[in-house]
Amino acid sequence: MSAPAVRTGVWFIGARGSVATTATAGCAAVAAGLHPAAGMVTETPPFADSGLPALTSLVFGGHDTTGCPLPKRAEALAAGGVLPHGLPSAVHAELAAADTGIRPGGPLPGDSRGDEELIAAFAADLTDFTHRNELARTVVINVASTEPLPDPGEQRLPASSLYAAAALRAGCPYVNFTPSTGLRTPALQDTVADCGLPHAGRDGKTGQTLLRSVLAPMFVQRALPVRAWSGTNLLGGGDGAALADPGAAAAKNAGKERVLADTLGTAPEGEVHIDDVPALGDWKTAWDHIAFDGFLGARMVLQTTWQGCDSALAAPLVLDLARLVARAHERGLSGPLPQLGFYFKDPDGGPAALFEQYQELLAFAGTLRGDR
Structure with missing residues (x-):
């Protein structure tokens, strides 16, 4: 008997939003050969032998505070011209499967749980998703709506930081595709330094x-x-x-x-x-x-x-990041990944110009291959 295929989880914060829905539907469409992988840098020749997880191996889930099922959300995006006409029907099974992996986010109005309780609950959702789907690893990607910066002296963590802390607690690599705080708060400084996980951000560079x-x-x-x-x-x-x-x-x-x-x-x-x-x-x-x-x-x-x-510009980048960070985790890399500055407005160091960032990304493809 052949060994079971290795599968990788992609856990979206904002899993029923436009970007996550477009990425989930788009991954299914490209994997099935229904559409070319326009905008996906990881599908170009320099990355062909970098050991990235195949699109067919990605399993989607996430947190969201809304209840609209992914197939319905995809239909609305198709009606608005974001997704091709007929695509929601063609990938309905994949969207429905991903929707079963979405859990309620928060904190919602009236939620009396403290930060620690919320982090524990979100981390438990991640651990359950990874184990239930027999995944090698799960990459958490924040694609939720932008939140305001915390007020000075605020005692509670912003929602983006609660999700980020939960990702690290569950042993999941983390990507912040939004301008929200995420890991960049003094309250998580020690946790980030000690987690031993790769992470990247912040704020996707799309237009x-x-x-x-x-x-x-x-x-x-x-x-x-x-x-x-x-x-x-x-x-x-x-x-x-x-x-x-x-x-x-x-x-x-x-x-x-x-x-x-x-x-x-x-x-x-x-x-x-x-x-x-x-x-x-x-x-x-x-x-x-x-x-x-x-x-x-x-x-x-x-x-x-x-x-x-924006959704069509962001979705291929999100899929790129999921694959790159998953492979970095597989290779045992940890800490911030400035080599992924190509994808961010506010990256974790590195050059600011796109050409130099692209050269760094190509060098990173070599690292993932094991060239050095």
């Missing part, structure tokens, strides 16, 4: 900041001083509603501004504004206005417009 990380080095390398860099985001859906909160928007913008400051050496004038436009649904428009000086002080301007679907 406007992706473009900034390409353009900013151009100005530096061509010795063109940037005088101001302003931006506007128009978006709807769950992200638009969440980022209408000034605290959540501030957390989101911090990562966008960091890319410019790290690359240019100083933060230029200008701000990023985020406007909630519910009619846009899961689609967004990002506009940048860049004022810079040319030879002899000639004043010039570059404007860019990015229109896209």
Whole structure:
């Protein structure tokens, strides 16, 4: 008899949200050969022999505070043009199977449990999922809506940190694809240092900041001083509603501004504004206005417009990260993974420019292969 196939768990925080639903449906579609793996860097030749878990071996579950089943959520995304027409029906079985692995998140209003009780409950859900599905490991990925930064002196951990602490307690590698606090709180500093697990974050780089990380080095390398860099985001859906909160928007913008400051050496004038436009649904428009000086002080301007679907941009990156971090755990790596800065606005160290980040990622593929 052949040995049973090794399977890897992917546990989403925000498992019924747009990004997680798109990733779950997309994984099933690509694995079945229904669609190409557009946007998945781990499906390109440099990663072919890095030992990454196969898409067919991924098992999905997660935490969420909403009760809409994944198949219904996928149908709504298809109606909005996020998923291809007919895809929810084609991968209904996979979506339904993943939905059975979703557990109630929290804390919800009226929940009287303290932080320790919540962490223990979330960790128990993870352990049960891993054991029940006979998984080699489970990677926890936060793709929930952005939460505001905690108030100074706040005694309770934010929800993102409760989930992150539960992941470490359950022995699960962790990825924070959001700007929320996650592991980056002093309360978890010792836990993170002692956990012996790989982790990566923070805040996925999908659109406007992706473009900034390409353009900013151009100005530096061509010795063109940037005088101001302003931006506007128009978006709807769950992200638009969440980022209408000034605290959540501030957390989101911090990562966008960091890319410019790290690359240019100083933060230029200008701000990023985020406007909630519910009619846009899961689609967004990002506009940048860049004022810079040319030879002899000639004043010039570059404007860019990015229109896209955040869920479709984020989902392949999330699947990449699940595979890369799972393999890193299999290889015995631990601690922060700055080599994955290619995927984040606010990474765990490393270069800020996308080209250099990509070179780091390719080198990491070699590490996962066992080249060194």
